[in-house]
Amino acid sequence: MRPFEYIPIQSVEEACAHLAEYAPDASILAGGTDLLIEWRRPTGKSPKVVVDISHIRGLSGIATDGGEVSLKPLTTHTEVLKSRIIREFAPLLAKAASGIGSPQIRNRGTVGGNIMNAATCADTVPPLIALGAKVTLQSKRGSRQLALADLFIKPYHTRAAADEVLIDIRFPKLSARTRGAFIKLGRRNALSISRLSVAALLEQHSDGTIVSACIVPGAAFPTWQRVAEAESMLGGQKPSSALFAAVGQRVSEVMIAQTGRRWSTEYKEPVIAVLVRRALEQCTVQSVMQEGANA
Amino acid sequence: MTKCAITTTINGRAYSLSIFPHQTLLDLLRDELGLTGTKCGCEIGECGACTVLLDGEAVNACLVLAPQVNGRSILTVEGLAKEGKLDPLQESFMDHDAVHCGFCTPGMLLSAKALLDANPHPDETEIRTAISGNLCRCTGYVQIVDAIKNTAVHHETK
Numbered sequence: 001m002r003p004f005e006y007i008p009i010q011s012v013e014e015a016c017a018h019l020a021e022y023a024p025d026a027s028i029l030a031g032g033t034d035l036l037i038e039w040r041r042p043t044g045k046s047p048k049v050v051v052d053i054s055h056i057r058g059l060s061g062i063a064t065d066g067g068e069v070s071l072k073p074l075t076t077h078t079e080v081l082k083s084r085i086i087r088e089f090a091p092l093l094a095k096a097a098s099g100i101g102s103p104q105i106r107n108r109g110t111v112g113g114n115i116m117n118a119a120t121c122a123d124t125v126p127p128l129i130a131l132g133a134k135v136t137l138q139s140k141r142g143s144r145q146l147a148l149a150d151l152f153i154k155p156y157h158t159r160a161a162a163d164e165v166l167i168d169i170r171f172p173k174l175s176a177r178t179r180g181a182f183i184k185l186g187r188r189n190a191l192s193i194s195r196l197s198v199a200a201l202l203e204q205h206s207d208g209t210i211v212s213a214c215i216v217p218g219a220a221f222p223t224w225q226r227v228a229e230a231e232s233m234l235g236g237q238k239p240s241s242a243l244f245a246a247v248g249q250r251v252s253e254v255m256i257a258q259t260g261r262r263w264s265t266e267y268k269e270p271v272i273a274v275l276v277r278r279a280l281e282q283c284t285v286q287s288v289m290q291e292g293a294n295a
Numbered sequence: 296m297t298k299c300a301i302t303t304t305i306n307g308r309a310y311s312l313s314i315f316p317h318q319t320l321l322d323l324l325r326d327e328l329g330l331t332g333t334k335c336g337c338e339i340g341e342c343g344a345c346t347v348l349l350d351g352e353a354v355n356a357c358l359v360l361a362p363q364v365n366g367r368s369i370l371t372v373e374g375l376a377k378e379g380k381l382d383p384l385q386e387s388f389m390d391h392d393a394v395h396c397g398f399c400t401p402g403m404l405l406s407a408k409a410l411l412d413a414n415p416h417p418d419e420t421e422i423r424t425a426i427s428g429n430l431c432r433c434t435g436y437v438q439i440v441d442a443i444k445n446t447a448v449h450h451e452t453k
Contacts, residue, residue, distance in 0.1 A: 006299060006316030006362055029360065036319065036358045037339045050316065054363060078352075102428020103406065105340055107352040108359065190427035191341055 001039050002046045009053050012138060015165050020140040022049040023162035030054050030074055033101065033109040034117045059112075059167060062086060071169040073112020078103070080111060080124070089173040092180035092199055093127040099184045100124070102191050112166045115148070120155045126199035126218040127182050129226065131171040137164040152223040177211070178203040181282035183275050184218075194219045196268060198275045202234070202283035210234045213280075215247070220255045220272055227251050230276070239289055244280040248273035301365035305330070306374025314361045321345045321356035323364075324371060332372035332401050336430075343429030346402035347371045353409040353428070372401035375408065384408060384446050391442035395433030402429045407443045415447050 004027075009015045019026055027047035029035055031054065038044040053059065053074070060074040062083045069089050071080070080086050080097040087094050100106055100114070100123050114124045115135065125148070133148040137160050148169070151158050160166065174180060180201045186192030197218035203211040213234040215227045230250040237243055252273040256265060281289070298313045305328070314323060321338075324330040324347070336344030338357045345356040348370040375382040384407055387393075394400050403426060410417055410425035417425070422443045423436075431439060 001317040001319070003315065003317050005297070006360075008362065008365070029363075032360055032363070033340060033355075033358050036360065039317075040338060050360075052360070052363065101340070102343065103409075103425060104343060104346055104353050104355045104428045105358075107349075108354050 001036075004047050005049045007049065007051050009051055009056060011056060012058065012165065012167055015051055015053050015056065016138060016140045016163070018049075018051050019163040019165060022051070025049055026051050026162070028053055028116070028165060030113040031076065031108040031110040032113075033105050034113060034119070053165065064089070064173070065170065068170045068172055071111060071171075073115070073166045073169060074110050075112075077101075077106035077109050077111070077114075077124070081106070090127065090131055090171065090180070091174075092182040092201070093124065093131065095182040096123040096127045096184070096197075096199070099186070105191075111169065115151070115169070116158060116160065116166055118152055118156050118158050120222065120224075121194040121197075121219045123182075123184060123194055123197060123218065125224055126197055126216040127180070128169065128171065129224050130180065130199040130201050130214045130216045131174070133169055133171040135166055136168040136170075137161075138167045139164040143167070149224065149226070154222055174201070175203065177205070179283040179285075181279040183279050183282070185271065185275060195264075196220060196272055196275055198272070198279040200276070200279035200283050202239075202280060204239070204284070208238055208285065208289075210237050210239060215251060215276060215279075217251060217255065217272060217276070220251075220268065221258055227254050229254050234280075239280070239284040241277065241281065241289070244277040245273070247280065248276035251276045299362050301362055303364045303366070304368040306369070306371060316360065316362050318361040319357055320347070320349075320354075320359040320361050320364055320369070323361040324356060324369075330371050330373050334398055334401055336398070340428075341430070342399075343402045343406065343426075344399055346405045346429060348405055348409055351409065351412060353406045353425075355428075370405065370408070372404055375404060382408070384411065384443070387442040387446040388439070391438045391445065393434060393438040393442040395431075399429055399431040399433075403431065403439055407439075407446070410443070411446060417443070419444065 025048040029052045059072050061072050077097040077100045081094045114122045129149045136145045182199045184197040199216045201214040213231045230247045302311050324333045334344035336342035340355040340358045347356045406426050
């Protein structure tokens, strides 16, 4: 690793002051599970100044705030997957956190780091976008809130300026009528990078009729997005495997229309369709399914 | 390049150290303090050979910047034995032939230690999850899982 100046930070204000002075040569360090690998890579980016925010107490923890859940960015993946609040109001996020890296990675890696690193395989991002998360960025110039879905420009690039630090993530609690699911496809069970993932939400009437749906694939598009073309097929319909398979097919078509045919498309084309179908099935109370879900 | 001063507790002993900020906890343990029980494997957080406990939680020492342990407590494999007596986990690893080449053993022991400290009677799924960040290329994991599973029993009968 190449040498750098190291600044341990105790408060957001202090972080903003240092970032105003040193950006764009500064790098913000939280859990370090992505950054230390990058800094050690012979051709990797190397910072001149490291602003270590990992000790800022106010930037960690999960709380309910009225109808919302506030998730502070330094919260680790282990804290997310163990949180009663997340398990109750955003179980798909707990599921996503549980599949990240290994216990060692989950004990250090943070949700904020997962977001700001902006790798297309980041597992917490599809559930958070499905949940309608908003993020707050702060700098010496002030703070601004934006939808998480609008934060990303392209892989590894966000709209956050070099002097801005992520200070809050929040999303509405899932309603009692909405169920969510997250499915990750990796090459093995542990320490695997998502090859594809799907976060889905389904809001249903008590008779099973679908009110609204949300589908956010991961590692499928250059940046994450809801697939409105597929979601709109679900409103007012009764859940069935045939319908969910058709919706999965639509997601696959939209993915190819946007990304073109690449070396991995032959595999991803049928597999994303199946993952979407399975995620929607997981969101559905089995008793209201119109036909068997074993296909 | 300026060094920074940190204080940290390693295996129960307090240290005041002057370190380079671009050193990792793994560099600090092995190169500065000679605690070479913690192994250097992949250095990208994949193999778990460098697993140590940071305030009781398993972490990859290769992915922790040394200055980040300022004020915190670290346990390495050298700190498992107490007053010349091996930890029950270490005894159980020997009894179950869970040590073959031995390279993964320090990391495995510490991942297992973190698990058992929080949950003294884990089931097999919990054990396999706890060591899912530690690669072993010799044993096929069965002896290691058995060793961890039987540690509580072993401890009570000795």
